[in-house]
Each structure stands twice: as structure tokens, then as C-alpha cells.
Amino acid sequence: MNIRSHIKRTVKLLFLLLAVPLLALYRVFSLAGHPDGVFQSFSQFLSLIPGKTGIYIRAAFYHLACPETSDDISIGFLTVLSHRNTSIARGVYIGPQCNIGMCRIGENTLLGSGVHVLSGSRQHGFSDIDRPIKEQSGVFEKISLGSDCWIGNQAIVMASVETKCIIAAGSVLINPTQSGDIVAGNPARLLRNRLREEQPNRFRQTCAKVQ
Numbered sequence: 001m002n003i004r005s006h007i008k009r010t011v012k013l014l015f016l017l018l019a020v021p022l023l024a025l026y027r028v029f030s031l032a033g034h035p036d037g038v039f040q041s042f043s044q045f046l047s048l049i050p051g052k053t054g055i056y057i058r059a060a061f062y063h064l065a066c067p068e069t070s071d072d073i074s075i076g077f078l079t080v081l082s083h084r085n086t087s088i089a090r091g092v093y094i095g096p097q098c099n100i101g102m103c104r105i106g107e108n109t110l111l112g113s114g115v116h117v118l119s120g121s122r123q124h125g126f127s128d129i130d131r132p133i134k135e136q137s138g139v140f141e142k143i144s145l146g147s148d149c150w151i152g153n154q155a156i157v158m159a160s161v162e163t164k165c166i167i168a169a170g171s172v173l174i175n176p177t178q179s180g181d182i183v184a185g186n187p188a189r190l191l192r193n194r195l196r197e198e199q200p201n202r203f204r205q206t207c208a209k210v211q
Contacts, residue, residue, distance in 0.1 A: 012071055019060035039084040047078050070087045085142060092124030102140055164194055
């Protein structure tokens with residue numbers, strides 16, 4: 001281990017120690033009920049800490065508080081996690097001003113600024129027209145973002161994403177992808193696949209128009 005890696009590891013351990021009292025406070029407040037609400041409040045507080053200090057303390061707290069979450073992650077300024085049942089693997093980068101719902105994020109996946117990852121697409125029920133939507137229960141799903149993906153700025157993700165996918169900036173993903181898919185638009189549609197030579201007709205036609 002070189003000197004730089006040793007220093008980084010020491011700094012991470014220091015911030016893990018600093019995060020222990022925060023974790024204890026979170027667990028105490030959670031005893032009163034609504035643990036996800038308490039978790040979100042702590043996440044909102046931590047999101048306000050700027051710079052490297054914020055990145056390290058957020059990584060430490062989520063490593064301790066969230067299941068199967070690495071401390072080798074980078075979570076940007078003003079980014080909020082809504083559910084404790086969120087798992088973030090090593091090497092993940094989440095940009096500033098994101099809203100992360102209940103999900104599992106694979107290794108080395110990158111999320112740009114302002115990305116919204118929802119807990120599925122059925123969080124709000126609306127089938128009963130005689131009751132206000134806010135009074136109708138929905139379903140929260142833990143969706144999966146595979147490893148080695150890139151989610152562009154301002155994208156909205158409501159379905160699982162397989163490995164090595166690219167979700168273009170501003171896209172709204174409502175259907176699951178296959179490994180290597182590159183999708184764009186609202187709703188997001190397949191442009192091509194990084195892992196296959198044969199590409200959709202729509203992509204070939206678009207390229208022909210550009211040429």
C-alpha cells in the first residue's frame with residue numbers, strides 16, 4: 001500500500017469513528033417509529049455538508065446505516081437518500097442534487113447531477129377515483145442499477161438497469177433494460193447496445209439522416 005492509499009484509509013477510518021455517534025442518534029430517534037422518515041432527515045442534514053468533508057462523512061454514515069454499502073463511494077452535495085434499505089457498492093459516484101430511492105447500485109456505476117432514482121413506478125395508487133391519490137397506498141420496489149453504468153444528468157429511473165448500460169441525460173426510464181443498452185428519451189427507448197454488433201433499425205436510420 002503506497003503512502004497516499006494509507007492516508008486515504010486513515011481518513012476514512014477517522015470519519016467512520018465520527019459517524020458512529022450519528023448512527024447511534026439515528027437509531028435512538030428511529031425507536032419512535034417511521035425509521036425511513038428519520039433516515040431521510042439525517043440524509044438531508046448530511047447532504048448540506050460541502051466539499052471533501054461532506055463526501056467522507058456521507059460515505060461513512062451510509063456504510064454503517066445501509067445494508068451492503070461500501071465506504072468507498074462518493075455522494076455529492078445536496079443528494080438525499082430516501083430509504084435505509086438502499087445498497088451502494090464500491091466505486092459508485094453519485095453527483096450533486098440527486099434523489100435516491102430504494103435501490104441497489106452496482107460497482108463503479110456513475111450517476112450525474114440531478115438524477116432521480118425512484119422506488120419503482122407504482123409508489124402512488126390512483127385506481128379509486130372516489131379517494132384522493134394521497135390516501136391511496138402504493139408499492140415501493142427495490143430496483144437495481146447494475147455495475148459499470150452511466151446515468152446522465154437529470155435522468156429519472158423507475159425500472160431496473162442491467163450492467164454496462166447508459167441512460168442518456170434527461171431520459172425517463174419506465175421499462176427495464178438489458179445489459180449494454182443505450183437508451184434515451186421520454187419515455188426512454190433503445191438506441192443501440194454496447195455489447196452487440198447488430199443494432200436496431202431506428203438507430204441505423206438516425207445515423208443515416210445525420211450523415
